[in-house]
Amino acid sequence: xxxxxxxxxxxxxxxxxxxxxxxxEIGTVFNKAANICLECIGIG
Amino acid sequence: xxxxxxxxxFVQLLxxxxxxxxxxxxxxxxxYTGKTKKICVPILNCYSCPGALGACPIxxxxxxxxxxxxxxxxxxxxxxxxxxxxxxxLVCGWLCPFGFIQDLLYKIPTKFKLTVSxxxxxxxxxxxxxVFIIFVLILPMTLRDQFGMSDPYFCKYICPAGTLExxxxxxxxxxxxxxxxxxxxxxxxxLLITIVILSISVYxxxxxxxxxxxxxxxxxxxxxxxxxxxxxxxxxxCNACTNNCKMNIExxxxxxxxxxxxxGDCIKSCPTGAIKSGIFIDNERxxxxxxxxxxxxxxxxSNS
Ligand code: SF4
Ligand code: SF4
Ligand code: SF4
Numbered sequence: 001x002x003x004x005x006x007x008x009x010x011x012x013x014x015x016x017x018x019x020x021x022x023x024x025e026i027g028t029v030f031n032k033a034a035n036i037c038l039e040c041i042g043i044g
Numbered sequence: 045x046x047x048x049x050x051x052x053x054f055v056q057l058l059x060x061x062x063x064x065x066x067x068x069x070x071x072x073x074x075x076y077t078g079k080t081k082k083i084c085v086p087i088l089n090c091y092s093c094p095g096a097l098g099a100c101p102i103x104x105x106x107x108x109x110x111x112x113x114x115x116x117x118x119x120x121x122x123x124x125x126x127x128x129x130x131x132x133x134l135v136c137g138w139l140c141p142f143g144f145i146q147d148l149l150y151k152i153p154t155k156f157k158l159t160v161s162x163x164x165x166x167x168x169x170x171x172x173x174x175v176f177i178i179f180v181l182i183l184p185m186t187l188r189d190q191f192g193m194s195d196p197y198f199c200k201y202i203c204p205a206g207t208l209e210x211x212x213x214x215x216x217x218x219x220x221x222x223x224x225x226x227x228x229x230x231x232x233x234x235l236l237i238t239i240v241i242l243s244i245s246v247y248x249x250x251x252x253x254x255x256x257x258x259x260x261x262x263x264x265x266x267x268x269x270x271x272x273x274x275x276x277x278x279x280x281x282c283n284a285c286t287n288n289c290k291m292n293i294e295x296x297x298x299x300x301x302x303x304x305x306x307x308g309d310c311i312k313s314c315p316t317g318a319i320k321s322g323i324f325i326d327n328e329r330x331x332x333x334x335x336x337x338x339x340x341x342x343x344x345x346s347n348s
Contacts, residue, residue: 017118019122028107029107
């Protein structure tokens, strides 16, 4: 049973990565990560 | 076991350097803006660290949730699930720079090494799940401004990795950021100092009780491809594994406990070689070399 759950999650997570990428989420991640995050450094 | 830790610390050091390879950032006070910043790293490493080459998954998750366009991130949750289902918390034991820092802090000799009681540990361990659900998911989803955007609440109010890796170096290197320091910065520095001091006495205090990424990965320990397995036929219940586990896990009872960071100390400490770790180890026969030599020491035949 555990193995089935594991395999489903494995496949689903790859699917989610592609789906998120397809929706354009990677651009949002890039915008955040390529600019200094004021909240992270404690002045935002 | 000392050897195991040396090897592990070497891997942790290499990983910390690899994910923070933009060395010139530490001199000019600027962060890396190249294409690799699109890609999440599997560990808690701040994307505003001057050296960071990739994106922190916990920061990225809050950023996507808190943006105008989206209220959940399939990309980041998918990435975190993929790492979790493949390795569980192996990345915590071997790759995460903030875990490495805590390992080093715990090596500082002090009379006050504390073992958290089982009862307290059993309650406190749930705190990290609350941090994940409240600060990483619920608050960014619900507390939005008039434009529909929200802050990354975990980064803003809690994350000591952000303070250490980004806040301190960037404010030291950048005059305009330094001039903006206020209450929030002081609060985050105070939290960081508290965690640093506690980490000298309590092993991996942040990982055990606060880290939302560790909380997420811990959900996968029992089902991940990478596993720890105890051969019940070889286990002589000597307790050496449990006594050597700094995360206080009863290894022979629950080798894939959610709290296990897969450091491997228990494997090295087992006198009979009953513990093994790896991917697809379920059907593999354990080697008998160690158990034979142990039995020989006891004057028994290995076939008896
Ligand atoms: S502040 Fe912490 S959680 Fe936020 S991006 Fe930096 S390391 Fe990640
Ligand atoms: S629990 Fe968090 S801080 Fe600790 S090693 Fe894992 S990812 Fe890093
Ligand atoms: S159970 Fe073993 S691998 Fe897991 S944390 Fe404890 S000593 Fe490390």
